[in-house]
Amino acid sequence: MPELPEVETVRRGLTDLVAGCRIKSVEVRYQKMINLSADDFNKALVGRTIDKIDRRGKYLLIRISGGLTIVSHLRMEGKYDVEPEGTPVGKHTHVIFHLMDGRQLRYNDTRKFGRMNLVDTGNEMTVAGLKTIGPEPTESDLKLDYMVKIFGKSRKVIKPFLLDQSNIAGLGNIYADEVLWMSKIHPEQPANTLSLDEIKILRKNIINEIQKAIAGHGTTVHSYSNAYGEAGSFQNQLSVYGREGQPCLRCGTPIVKIKLAQRGTHFCPACQIVHGDKDD
DNA sequence: ATTTGGTCCTGCCGGC
DNA sequence: TGCCGGCAGGACCAAA
Known part of the structure; x- marks a missing residue:
């Protein structure tokens, strides 16, 4: 379930609760959750000791003494x-x-979609998903020229x-629905038809929104909770x-909900209008 | 190469 | 009440 702000909230919670703690043993009750046998x-x-917890995108990187990292993805419903x-x-x-x-x-996960991969630290990028992950949505990492380049070719x-x-x-x-609404961009506008101004506005809104959501400890819908069992406030x-x-x-104007690529998508049919191309 | 659709799972909610 | 379809904050993987 969680998006970046929720994962970051979990990361901070876990850091407070278990960083520095030593592991006595690990019990795996659902084999498909992990990339090794339960025994291995x-x-x-x-x-070993849980040294610290890092994050990349929606992935938690749990650093273990002796040069190991557990790459943990919560997918839809994972919770610690x-x-x-x-x-x-x-x-x-x-x-x-x-x-x-x-x-x-x-680790609790109603739908069992979450995954943990134990790898040697430094090999995180071999885990599917991290291999091809894009830049963090921050002022320093998400460059305008990069966005212009990738938007232009899709x-x-x-x-x-x-x-x-x-x-x-x-x-x-x-957050995808939120930033598109803020930027007054229709969710079905092709990426390569956004104007430079729209890309600039979208970039600014993505960076600000993620930052604000982290400050609000993430969004709580359904049953999501962070490592403290607390709900976020950003909803x-x-x-x-x-x-x-x-x-x-x-x-x-009443907000409309449609289905796009199998995902529920909310937008304002008056503020967010599809336009022809970037020269409009 | 890029994009779409099916798939992994369980629980909940609304409609009949 | 009971059953059933549809839906859920994600992403891999096969196939078009």
């Missing part, structure tokens, strides 16, 4: 929590890291284009996502 995964991690030993284990708990201090770091409509992590890392279904600041039929906050 456990053997590689026993006695920390419980004392003995707390009843839910049916959606798939991996349990038993810590020396008596606590457990648990005829794909903008909404699925923004969801493609190889173009820009970190945007998901909610109170959403302008179009989940607002089908409600008035556009700019012009009052």
